[in-house]
Amino acid sequence: MSHVKFHLGYFTKFGATSWPGDGKEFGSNWIDGSYHKELAQILEAAKFDFILFEDTLIVGDRYGGSMELDLKNATLSPKLDPIPLLPVMAQGTSHIGLIATASTTFYPPYLLxxxxxxxxxxxxxxxxxxxxxxxxxxxxLNFGIDKLLPSNVRYDIADEYVDLAKQLWNSWEDGALVADPESGVYVDHTKVHTINFEGEHFRSRGPLNTVRSPQGHPVLCQAGASERGRQFSSRNAEVVLGMMTGGVAGMKAYRDDIRRRAERQGRNPDDIKVVFLTPVNIIPEGKEQPEMSEAEKQAAFEHNIVMASSSLDVDFSQYDLDSPVPQDIVAGGHTSALDHMKKAGREEGKSLRDLFSSGKGGNKARFSGTAEQVASQLIEVMDEVGGDGFLIEGSGYNRQLPDLVNGLIPALQKAGAVRTEYTGTTLREVLREF
Ligand SMILES: Cc1cc2nc3c(=O)[nH]c(=O)nc-3n(C[C@H](O)[C@H](O)[C@H](O)COP(=O)(O)O)c2cc1C
Structure with missing residues (x-):
């Protein structure tokens, strides 16, 4: 049977990915960029399409009003700005795509x-x-802003932001840089244009004072989950990051929805690749899944509750952690994730501690087993969803890597499900190969 051929991204952070560890293992030296440079080489050898770096601009202290658990576990911080890391990783690689997160709320558009x-x-x-x-x-608060605008308004502003950024990127035509010693012209000024952008939220004269980049502009990527977020991603994004909520049916519905919305906005849906974030748990042949120790469970709990307190904007320390998930929790942030948690409390009697104690390494991952088994599971799901790939969650523990690149990827390649070589050079070309 022939399968849907799919794309693979790797999701990680520019932070301490090997903690806790003994300080000597691969990944302990992240601050000078050397770990991520090597990581990029390893993932390129495995023919990943891209590495994607998350980012936030906080030290997490939403849980209990204290920075302790975030800093103790290196959960959200410390980290470095991912954008300067991309050129570092580009040195020593030639094809793998390099994607960094940056916020439309905080960066001035011209600078970004x-x-x-x-x-x-x-x-x-x-x-x-x-x-x-x-x-x-x-x-x-780090930017002197007392309160974020509502999510819908932030997306309205972001739509305009992207329009402005695109006009700036296009303010230099292809071929503007001539560097012709005969005529003595370095740049043909007739191919560089002011834009005089006048929006509701931004104004910018332009042009950019830099040359047009190889792709014209970077590949645009986004993870809209809400109605407004989906509208934004289907309008602007070339890579859409999906969650696996709702199982295979939910994934398929999400992808179909993004493609339909894109088409309604005059785009070719095939120009958009929807990749689904997932951990994978590879258990080498003949080995058993090791039981998590109490200390590991506690570390996972602390990590997960810091992440959730921050992204959902809930101080979970105010709630009972050991009885079924309280139904009166109110989220300032993403409510759909909270709704799922409440449902698990109502229908399965799960407590917050149960929900937050699963391993960072993906012990509860949907995709779990030997490399061959995980490969078959991924293929089966992707065949049903119809495309376009997975965004593999870097587990935080680099012990995952050898099983991933030496086990899972070859198994997927053998089945013809993922690439065995790059034919394009730019990230956009690589994404559009299939
Ligand atoms: C795979 C993935 C990666 C994300 N990375 C970031 C990130 O690095 N920084 C951030 O502030 N939000 C990040 N988000 C949150 C999204 O930008 C978005 O707010 C979220 O998916 C909820 O969608 P909504 O805004 O439509 O409610 C990420 C979401 C997903 C699914």
Missing amino acids: ARLLSTVDSLTGGRAGWNMVTSSEKNAA
């Missing part, structure tokens, strides 16, 4: 358009931008 154009040039056309509007109130 110039920065991302620069990074696209420095990476030889392999850069991408994960567009987020940011949901943490404490991030706003």
Whole structure:
């Protein structure tokens, strides 16, 4: 049987991905970029389409009003800005795409358009931008903003932001840089244009004072889940990050919805790749899933509750952690994730501690087993969903990597489900190969 051929991304952070560890293992040296440079080489050898870096602009202290658990476990911080990392990773690789997250709420558009154009040039056309509007109130406070605008308004502003950034990126035509010693012209000024952008939220004269980058602009990427978020991603994004909520049916419905919305907005849905975030749990042949120790469960709990307190904007320390999930929790942030948690409390009697104690390494992953078994599971789901790929969650523990690149990827390649080589060079070309 022939399968849907699908794309693979790797989701991680520019932070301490090997903690807790003994400090000597691969990944302990992240601050100078050397770990991520090597990671990019390893993932390129396995023919991943891209690496994607998350980002937020806070030290997490939503849980109990304390930074302790975030900093103790290196959950949200410390981290470095992912954007300068992309050119570092580009050195020593030649094809893998490099995507960084940056917020439309906090970056001035001219600066970000110039920065991302620069990074696209420095990476030889392999850069991408994960567009987020940011949901943490404490991030706003770092910029002297007392309160974030409602999510829908942030997306309205982000739509205009993208329009402006695109005009800036297009303010230099192809071929403007002539560098012709005969005529003595470096740049043909007739191919560089002011834009005089006048929007509701932004004004910008333009042009950019940099050259057009290899891709024209970075590949645009986004994860809209809400109605408004989906409208934004289907209008603007080339890579859409989906969640696996609702199982295979939910994934298929999500992808179909994004494609339908894109078509209604005059886009070719095939120009959009929907990739679904998932952990994978590979158990080497003949080995058993090791039981998590109490200490590991506690570390996972602390990590997960810090993440959720921040992204949902809930101080979970105010609620009973050990009885079924309280139904009166109110979220400032994403409510759909909270609805799922409440449902697990109502229907299965799960407590917050139960929900937050599963492993970072994906012990409860839907895709679990030997490399061959996980490969078959991924293929089966993708065949049903119809495309376009998975965004593999870097587990935080780099012990996952050898099983991933030496076990799972070859098994997927053998089945003809993923690429065995790159034929394109830029990230956009790589994504559009199939
Ligand atoms: C795979 C994935 C990665 C994300 N990365 C980030 C990130 O790095 N920073 C951030 O502020 N939000 C991030 N988000 C949140 C999204 O930008 C978005 O707010 C979320 O998916 C909810 O969608 P909504 O805004 O339509 O409610 C991510 C979401 C997903 C699914």
